[in-house]
Amino acid sequence: ADEALIALDTIADRATNLLSPTLRLGVTGLSRAGKTVFISALVHNLIHGGRLPMFEAQSSGRISRAYLEHQPDDAVPRFQYEDHIRALVEERIWPESTRAISELRLTIEYESASAWGRMLSRGKLSLDIVDYPGEWLLDLPLISKDYASFSKEAVELAELPVRKEVAREWIRLAESVDPNQDADELLARQLFEAFTAYLRACKEDTRALSTLPPGRFLMPGDLDGSPALTFGPLVRLAEGKPRPSSMQAMMERRYEAYKSHVVKPFFREHIARLDRQIVLIDAMQAINAGPEAVADLERALTEILECFRPGRNSFLTSIFSRRIDRILIAATKADQIHHESHDRLQSIVRRIAERAIARADFSGATVDVVAMAAVRATREGTVNRGRETLPVIIGTPMAGETIGGETFDGRTETAIFPGDLPETPAALFRKGGTDPASEPNIRFVRFRPPLLERTAEGVTLSLPHIRLDRALQFLLGDQLA
Ligand code: GDP
Structure with a gap:
């Protein structure tokens, strides 16, 4: 019966795909990893023509329009994009996190990069974004x-x-x-x-x-x-x-x-139909909590990757109607550290991912890694202390956040020295605790979402981010070529 249902789903999916190309993008991660914020920022930046230099289709001006449309699955709740954007942009509070599965269709109209492509394709892609808790994959x-x-x-x-x-x-x-x-x-x-x-x-x-x-x-x-x-x-x-x-x-x-x-039913109706997947992880929280939390994150990521690897698992093999060909593992919230540490964060995440890929014996899809911030809540600056110039990040800490005995009121912009990540990721994976010399020393403060900039003409710009464009290029770039 499972197989008959899948066959029907597949035929239905393929038929719609012929009429208008669609791409189903799964967005997952354990709770509070940043799924809701990521989807909101992705859609906002595409609808409002955000600054995405590394996302070629957008930066070269080939995307003529992106807009929301009715989603194809009536039985799945809609991702509450408008509510989340109102919270982020107008109230400057973080939106309500993912509690269950939801879906949103974003349609992108574009011009193909090649003359051939322009003749052959209608230049329209429907992106079905499926948001679901990573807990369910476990x-x-x-x-x-x-x-x-x-x-x-x-x-x-x-x-x-x-x-x-x-x-x-x-x-x-x-x-x-x-x-x-x-x-x-x-x-x-x-x-x-x-x-x-x-x-x-x-x-x-x-x-x-x-x-x-x-x-x-x-x-x-x-x-x-x-x-x-x-x-x-x-x-x-x-x-x-x-x-x-x-x-x-x-x-x-x-x-x-x-x-x-x-x-x-969850795997059959949702996971089996995905084309691409982004897995968000809160690497910084784990790094901060110590090597045991890092090892644990690695274990969870291994199990998550195993869900996208039909072949070994007979249940998965029986339900997959298409193959996920790209998976992005993304550490969000990189705006909490200075850009000098972004590459370090990325190599730590790469290391966690590589170990998880090896343990899951994963193959078949291209996997990439990025350290990003879907919404950038801070900017960077420097502070002079004596003869030293220290890199700082500047933002509005949320009401009630504390650092060194100081409690913030949620209204005052503050410069914070965020500390450093270890130079080499190896220290985080050592058995029996970290080497104190390379133990990460990050000072965490949760910032409010940023105040959006306006241009001289009074146009409000889209949500700022760090490396969201790289994530989009990896996940969608080839589909808009
Ligand atoms: P979900 O449970 O995966 O849907 O997680 P959310 O998207 O709701 O994110 C959880 C929390 O992480 C938010 O309330 C924010 O405090 C924080 N967060 C998520 N993404 C970002 C980001 O890009 N930058 C910053 N500074 N904080 C973020």
């Missing part, structure tokens, strides 16, 4: 795992030193459950809540550990409270097959329901 390994192995692995991970402390409450509750006792709805709910609280605690700032499956526990979308989500791993498991009305049997049924009603 569910892929569950498909080939039964409930007992899912439980065993969850318990093993919880025993690792980094997680042990935060897992304590959940382990205590799960240990107290006899797998053969009668199924109990209230207890199921408690187990779900305790496990979710543990997953949430792993993500807190100082730990900055990436999420573990089930992905919907932290990002439920519209499934909050449904039985397919009300389960959790057990510490003690029945020997052999559990009694049908027992606690473990109920957990198993719900786990299987989660896989067949939530995980599989």
Whole structure:
């Protein structure tokens, strides 16, 4: 049945593609990686003719018009572009983050670069942008795992030193459950809540550990409270097959329901139809939290990449109707450091990506890496201190942010010395902690979105960015050639 559905989807997709070329771009990343901000900035810069020198189609003036159109999938919520832009541009606050899947169609009219191209193509590309939580991708390994192995692995991970402390409450509750006792709805709910609280605690700032499956526990979308989500791993498991009305049997049924009603349809209906993918990562938060968080980010990225590699995984092979041929791994928020550190950030990200690619044994798509800021909230300057001239970044820190005992009011522009990233990425990957001499020393402040510049004629310019143009060139350049 899976295959028949895919075949229909594929035929429908191909038919529309003949009439007007479309490109489905997936935008993902773990929560708060910067998906919403990235999509808003991409669309804003294309609609308003932003400054994108490295995005050739735009900088050479071949794009005549870009505009929003009705999206093709009626059952998927629309990406709330207008609300997000109002927040960013008018209120200068960061928009609401991605909580579930959404979609937006941007149509680009352009003139082909070659005479041939101008004769052959209609010069119109529909870009379908699909925004979805990276947490949902981490569910892929569950498909080939039964409930007992899912439980065993969850318990093993919880025993690792980094997680042990935060897992304590959940382990205590799960240990107290006899797998053969009668199924109990209230207890199921408690187990779900305790496990979710543990997953949430792993993500807190100082730990900055990436999420573990089930992905919907932290990002439920519209499934909050449904039985397919009300389960959790057990510490003690029945020997052999559990009694049908027992606690473990109920957990198993719900786990299987989660896989067949939530995980599989998501991959089939959305992931299998993508042409290109950008994976956003908050590398700086991980770098700042230390080598364990960096290793953890690498692990999450490995698992994410595995979702785009049909071949090994038979479920994936059965559903993919087309192949993702380009993947961009992008570290956002580079505007929080001075441009002298941008290349360093990029090489750290490259190193994380290379290790993840090797571990995922990934091949088949071209993968590139960029350190960027979808929205640039700062500008650069220098401050003289004694005889030294220090590079600083200047922006309006958000109300309540603190640095060195000073608390900001959200209205005052301030110069901040952001610190340096280590010169070589190697230090971040060393086992047993970083070398203190090369430990990153970044001072983090969250800035408000920027005040948009106006030209002498009173025209408001589009959202400023760092290297968004490079990202666009990699993701779309060849489609607009
Ligand atoms: P999502 O969960 O992936 O949708 O993440 P968002 O796009 O909502 O971004 C999360 C937060 O990261 C935002 O509220 C901002 O504080 C910050 N952020 C995201 N992108 C940028 C950027 O390009 N520059 C800066 N300075 N901050 C960013």
